Amino acid sequence: MAEQFVGKSHPRFDAEKVTGKARFINDIKAPRMLYGKILYSKRPHARITHIDTSKAERLQGVRAVLTGFNTPDVRVGFLGDQIALKRDKVRQFRDEVAAVAAINEEIAEEALELIRVEYEDLPAVFDPIEAMKEGAPLIHEVDARGKPRRNNILPLPWKLEAGDVQKGRSESAFVVKDTFRTTWVHQVCMGTSGCIAEFDVNNNLQFISVTNVPFGGKDRLDMFLRNLGIRGSTRILTPYVGGSFGSKLDTDIYEFIAVLLAWKTKCPVKILFDRLEEFTASPPRQPIIGTVEQGCDKDGRLTFRVVEMILDNGAYTSWGATTPSVMMVPISTLYRVPNISFRATCVYTNNIYAQAMRGYGNPQATYVVEQSMDQLAVEAGIDPIEFRLINANEPNETSPMGLKITTCPMKECLEEVKTRLDWKKKQGKHDGHGVGVACFLHVGGGARVYRSDAQGLILKVDDEGKVTAITGGTDQGQGSETIIRQMVAEATGFRPQDVNIFQGDTEICPWDVGTHASRHAFMVGHAILMAGAQVRAKLLAMASTWMGQLISRNLQKKARQDPDFKIPDVDLSLLSNPENLDISNGQIFLKSDPDNKLLRLPVAQIVRSAHMVGTGRGEMIVAEAFYDPPNEMLNAEGKGNLSCCYTFGAHGVEVQVDQETGQVTILNYVAAHDVGRAINPMLVKGQIYGATIMGAGYGLTEEMQVNAGRVMNPNLLDYKLLTAKDKIPIDPVIVEPIEPSGPFGLKGIGEPACVPAAPAIANAVADAIGVRIKDLPLSPEKVLAAIKGKGR
Amino acid sequence: MRSYEYLKPTSLKEALELLGRYGEKAKLVAGGTDLMVQWKKKIISPEYVISLRNVPELSFVTYESDLKIGSATTHRTLELSPIIREHFPILLDAVSNLGSVQVRNSATIGGNICNAAPSADTAPPLLALDAVAHIAGPQGERTMPIAEFFKGPSRTALASGEIVTHFSIPRPSPNTGMAYWKHTRRKAMDLPILGVAVLLSFGQDGKTCAKARISLGVAAPTPMRARKAEAYLEGKEVDRGALDEAGKIAAGEASPRTTIRGSQWYREEMIRVLVRRTGLMCIERAKGAAHG
Numbered sequence A: 001m002a003e004q005f006v007g008k009s010h011p012r013f014d015a016e017k018v019t020g021k022a023r024f025i026n027d028i029k030a031p032r033m034l035y036g037k038i039l040y041s042k043r044p045h046a047r048i049t050h051i052d053t054s055k056a057e058r059l060q061g062v063r064a065v066l067t068g069f070n071t072p073d074v075r076v077g078f079l080g081d082q083i084a085l086k087r088d089k090v091r092q093f094r095d096e097v098a099a100v101a102a103i104n105e106e107i108a109e110e111a112l113e114l115i116r117v118e119y120e121d122l123p124a125v126f127d128p129i130e131a132m133k134e135g136a137p138l139i140h141e142v143d144a145r146g147k148p149r150r151n152n153i154l155p156l157p158w159k160l161e162a163g164d165v166q167k168g169r170s171e172s173a174f175v176v177k178d179t180f181r182t183t184w185v186h187q188v189c190m191g192t193s194g195c196i197a198e199f200d201v202n203n204n205l206q207f208i209s210v211t212n213v214p215f216g217g218k219d220r221l222d223m224f225l226r227n228l229g230i231r232g233s234t235r236i237l238t239p240y241v242g243g244s245f246g247s248k249l250d251t252d253i254y255e256f257i258a259v260l261l262a263w264k265t266k267c268p269v270k271i272l273f274d275r276l277e278e279f280t281a282s283p284p285r286q287p288i289i290g291t292v293e294q295g296c297d298k299d300g301r302l303t304f305r306v307v308e309m310i311l312d313n314g315a316y317t318s319w320g321a322t323t324p325s326v327m328m329v330p331i332s333t334l335y336r337v338p339n340i341s342f343r344a345t346c347v348y349t350n351n352i353y354a355q356a357m358r359g360y361g362n363p364q365a366t367y368v369v370e371q372s373m374d375q376l377a378v379e380a381g382i383d384p385i386e387f388r389l390i391n392a393n394e395p396n397e398t399s400p401m402g403l404k405i406t407t408c409p410m411k412e413c414l415e416e417v418k419t420r421l422d423w424k425k426k427q428g429k430h431d432g433h434g435v436g437v438a439c440f441l442h443v444g445g446g447a448r449v450y451r452s453d454a455q456g457l458i459l460k461v462d463d464e465g466k467v468t469a470i471t472g473g474t475d476q477g478q479g480s481e482t483i484i485r486q487m488v489a490e491a492t493g494f495r496p497q498d499v500n501i502f503q504g505d506t507e508i509c510p511w512d513v514g515t516h517a518s519r520h521a522f523m524v525g526h527a528i529l530m531a532g533a534q535v536r537a538k539l540l541a542m543a544s545t546w547m548g549q550l551i552s553r554n555l556q557k558k559a560r561q562d563p564d565f566k567i568p569d570v571d572l573s574l575l576s577n578p579e580n581l582d583i584s585n586g587q588i589f590l591k592s593d594p595d596n597k598l599l600r601l602p603v604a605q606i607v608r609s610a611h612m613v614g615t616g617r618g619e620m621i622v623a624e625a626f627y628d629p630p631n632e633m634l635n636a637e638g639k640g641n642l643s644c645c646y647t648f649g650a651h652g653v654e655v656q657v658d659q660e661t662g663q664v665t666i667l668n669y670v671a672a673h674d675v676g677r678a679i680n681p682m683l684v685k686g687q688i689y690g691a692t693i694m695g696a697g698y699g700l701t702e703e704m705q706v707n708a709g710r711v712m713n714p715n716l717l718d719y720k721l722l723t724a725k726d727k728i729p730i731d732p733v734i735v736e737p738i739e740p741s742g743p744f745g746l747k748g749i750g751e752p753a754c755v756p757a758a759p760a761i762a763n764a765v766a767d768a769i770g771v772r773i774k775d776l777p778l779s780p781e782k783v784l785a786a787i788k789g790k791g792r
Numbered sequence B: 001m002r003s004y005e006y007l008k009p010t011s012l013k014e015a016l017e018l019l020g021r022y023g024e025k026a027k028l029v030a031g032g033t034d035l036m037v038q039w040k041k042k043i044i045s046p047e048y049v050i051s052l053r054n055v056p057e058l059s060f061v062t063y064e065s066d067l068k069i070g071s072a073t074t075h076r077t078l079e080l081s082p083i084i085r086e087h088f089p090i091l092l093d094a095v096s097n098l099g100s101v102q103v104r105n106s107a108t109i110g111g112n113i114c115n116a117a118p119s120a121d122t123a124p125p126l127l128a129l130d131a132v133a134h135i136a137g138p139q140g141e142r143t144m145p146i147a148e149f150f151k152g153p154s155r156t157a158l159a160s161g162e163i164v165t166h167f168s169i170p171r172p173s174p175n176t177g178m179a180y181w182k183h184t185r186r187k188a189m190d191l192p193i194l195g196v197a198v199l200l201s202f203g204q205d206g207k208t209c210a211k212a213r214i215s216l217g218v219a220a221p222t223p224m225r226a227r228k229a230e231a232y233l234e235g236k237e238v239d240r241g242a243l244d245e246a247g248k249i250a251a252g253e254a255s256p257r258t259t260i261r262g263s264q265w266y267r268e269e270m271i272r273v274l275v276r277r278t279g280l281m282c283i284e285r286a287k288g289a290a291h292g
């Protein structure tokens, strides 16, 4: 049957945001609410010898001053390597040393200025390679269990071996090896971090949060409460969220601090970051030093790939340290490489620590691999696109990591880049004008990083003929509020405008792993198909009970009111078999006579009748689904089919480099993407545009300048996010192979376009100037230095 | 932010009186786009804020014997002014690339100059145009060439109680080309890594340089003129080669620093390149002006 709503560019439903009506965390106030503020460390590595909070406590309007000395020692973070308010020592400039709750923000800020902290400096280390050396200052003397640590290397030995690298090396005609670096970049959400914590009289915590993992967040806060000895549980509520890009996956330290302040004061406490705090105290994307060696035979077929990654973990551990699990995907599977060796080492330093960010390790890994691909193509004397075509992934193959590729239009995407950029004419000139390409693959059907990758959904039909979708997922701006409506409408036979969405309340919404890994559309889509089928079946069964009587009553009424009306000769008994009925646009009708207005009823009327029938006989329509996909967790060797399907694509970029100033201008940009099936082409393009620009910023301008542990450019003037005026002429090409494992044929598209942009640009710049720059971003200074043969 | 009093004088006289009365406790505010940032960062914490927004004498653009621009004229007003568009492209280059339209709607030329940032976008053009600052104060009025106005980063020659009322700019001779180039990392909401303003007036023959002005932003602690480079060009037939040489001389006169926005070697290199490029733009524009 032709689909009515899916596949169409339906306009977004969250227009509230552009009218200023949408309520974000900034807009929410609770009665008696206090404002929390955090005092951060003034040293990168030091012992705290003394904290004097007496003056701050005496300031009028201050309700609580907390430090590590008057709060319980509860470890947080997934390796348990920190406490919310630091007591023994500080290990980075963003270390939370004290927190204040006051009746307004100004007083809270003033109170922070009155707190005196005395430090005794310790030797610090900011370079992960230095930090790995024997005798480097120890960032953590003991681990979470109190066991002494001997070095700064995290106990997370990421490793993947497949095939026989030695054999691959011996079969190679050409081999290249090089080292590349990436730096910290920030998610820079429009909406900064914030929360409101409040305890009720039964010690239950109500937590208004910007998280996109409400149930994971609830687990972490529940555990925090237990460890504090508070017998209560957490309810998480999420308002509208102004972007996440990964930054809102982990429960951050300020959130634990808000809980401590709320518990201490018994008042609601709000903490809301300003931009400075967002840049200095919220965890960005992790920097890497990546060494890659790979080879190919004389025909250009890849023989092996060895990648070693060193991750600057910063002082503590959040999800940044788990990104190697996703790096494995491109390192093992981007192109067909039979022999693979991958190792990643995360190292504690006195730098800021890192979280998830769009692509989750994939941008760094693809940056490294795709530059090496170009180097190898040069070595083998093959055109970079032809080289990629020779090695391109194909449908229905299993990679050395155990990823089972289903649909895969990588070659089509490469061909799109080739023709749209007029590649043959432009490549290889080194005259300031160049073209570059990079491919990617990313998880497109969830990622089983926990034992479950499930999403729960409840659909409920009311007697106004509206369907409410109650989901455990969250929307942080990606547009799921629109495609959920399109898919529910399609699956149930209603119109998108008849669908309401309820989300962001752990007390009511069914369980979900979290809105990460580009998984939301895929999971919720499947759950919608499952629950939608039940809603349809229940409605048709209900209709078969009621339609005959209701229609007959309608006809008699009409005849009474209009003497000229003759009751037509229709066989109402057909209506009592659900198999004869169908629903569309919220109306139930006879399949065999779909245009007959007399034999059609709105769902509302049927449901109302079923509600109002009297004691014991009433019915309502609610359906539920818990979709847990057939993907696999990685085994001890790092292998397994992580996702139900993988999404592929190629970005091609044409640049002009000003050889006197080093400035790079993007003249043309082709972003060819496999999306399985575009549920809403307009929104898919929005994701491609947005993520490509984010990726181009990673390539060209964005960089947190961290100098001896301190963020030097914590503002939007000096952190060079591209602006609307810098818009890149992106030509988004949507390739739709229709994914059999995906609901309505779709694959996830939230992250992918962020992945290949930087390496495609780096390859184009190398093509333009004939020299390769091996660290990000490609600032005019670096480009000019490379042209002049200065520096490196 | 502590509490403060916001004062709204409606004449220059009243503004001067208020400034005299509250002295060091007061701050003038025009568009507030620099002031608010410093206030939030606690660099300043005025008890009285005297707004110049409602002082009509401070907001105007006229072009008779010379160009006069009121200090509280917004960059957006200048950007849209037919006078500026037609006769002073060097100022148009500066004001139309400053901040964003939203910033330009509020920010003023007087604020830009009085804030005295080494990166102030209107400073190099005003230097190249030989602008004169008109200053009103407790002792009456005085004037000062803009070249003497900047004393250091965020420091000016203004005495306490003084207000800049307007800038006057002499009418350029015929056969003049003028341009400002702002070198940035992105196209909006950015301060220059380097700003270069060049003005070249040619003699009757249309080739010999009668007057040259080269001024630089972010090349020294204050916006500066590259006088040696100017002298090198005057009296010469200016071509690419001469401009190249002028660029080198200018780079030698400047003393740029390494900051998070750019390093010294890069800025020096850009002076060499951009003086030449901006000079070539002037030659093009002078031709256009001569024919137009």
Ligand SMILES: Cc1cc2nc3c(=O)[nH]c(=O)nc-3n(C[C@H](O)[C@H](O)[C@H](O)COP(=O)(O)OP(=O)(O)OC[C@H]3O[C@@H](n4cnc5c(N)ncnc54)[C@H](O)[C@@H]3O)c2cc1C
Binding pocket: B027, B028, B029, B030, B031, B032, B033, B034, B035, B036, B037, B052, B071, B072, B097, B098, B099, B100, B103, B106, B107, B108, B109, B110, B111, B112, B113, B114, B115, B119, B120, B121, B122, B158, B162, B163, B164, B165, B189, B190, B191, B192
């Ligand atoms: C987002 C953003 C982007 C920006 N981009 C740029 C840019 O691209 N280029 C650039 O050069 N600047 C930029 N700026 C800085 C600023 O906008 C300009 O310097 C602007 O011209 C300042 O004018 P204002 O009227 O807002 O000054 P205000 O902030 O009102 O005043 C600045 C200072 O000048 C003093 N002052 C103002 N008027 C007078 C007067 N008549 N007499 C004596 N003293 C006076 C004030 O007391 C204050 O100390 C930007 C600022 C922001 C916030």
